[in-house]
Amino acid sequence: MCESFSLTHICFTCQKLYLQPKLFTRKLSNNIEVISFYRYKEIKELLHTKHTDLGFYIYKILANNSMKLFAKNFNFENTLYSVAVDDAPKGNYAHTAILNNSLRSKHIKPLHAKLRASNTISYSGKSKLFREQNSREFQVKNFVQKDIIIVDDIITTGSTLTQACQTLQARNKTILFCLTLADASRK
Numbered sequence: 001m002c003e004s005f006s007l008t009h010i011c012f013t014c015q016k017l018y019l020q021p022k023l024f025t026r027k028l029s030n031n032i033e034v035i036s037f038y039r040y041k042e043i044k045e046l047l048h049t050k051h052t053d054l055g056f057y058i059y060k061i062l063a064n065n066s067m068k069l070f071a072k073n074f075n076f077e078n079t080l081y082s083v084a085v086d087d088a089p090k091g092n093y094a095h096t097a098i099l100n101n102s103l104r105s106k107h108i109k110p111l112h113a114k115l116r117a118s119n120t121i122s123y124s125g126k127s128k129l130f131r132e133q134n135s136r137e138f139q140v141k142n143f144v145q146k147d148i149i150i151v152d153d154i155i156t157t158g159s160t161l162t163q164a165c166q167t168l169q170a171r172n173k174t175i176l177f178c179l180t181l182a183d184a185s186r187k
């Protein structure tokens with residue numbers, strides 16, 4: 001960080017310089033589209049703050065620069081409901097809940113604590129096979145809304161999001177697309 005005086009953790013000049021969102025799209029194996037805003041390596045150090053108290057502020061800044069803008073410009077004929085992957089707080093806050101909240105807009109309404117991973121084993125650095133053999137075992141809290149967007153911070157192999165889709169589809173939800181901050185497969 002540039003260390004110039006700033007009332008936010010990343011000054012607005014740096015936000016403009018380094019956090020301009022892009023629009024990357026890819027498809028999960030189930031053909032559902034995932035939209036991401038940054039290359040993972042571009043914001044890796046920022047994403048690593050998520051397990052500290054600083055992460056609350058950093059994720060908010062990342063969300064404001066990307067997902068919030070996306071939601072503001074998002075037009076659709078009816079209302080969609082966003083569900084975050086495992087947004088139960090660990091420690092003082094849940095980083096995916098921050099992302100989800102930033103989507104609140106005319107056509108997107110965030111739902112809270114609907115999808116909880118009962119297996120929180122780390123997928124970091126693990127193979128696709130390992131991820132498939134160690135399912136997230138998502139649990140869903142009942143809700144009536146049908147048209148869903150799934151939100152997470154990072155997509156790597158897509159295993160977590162694919163499992164999240166399957167879990168919600170088994171509850172007769174329609175997944176329109178997924179949103180993540182960063183795509184680790186982008187070079």
Ligand SMILES: [Zn+2]
Pocket residue numbers: 001002003004010011012013014015
């Ligand atoms: Zn700065």
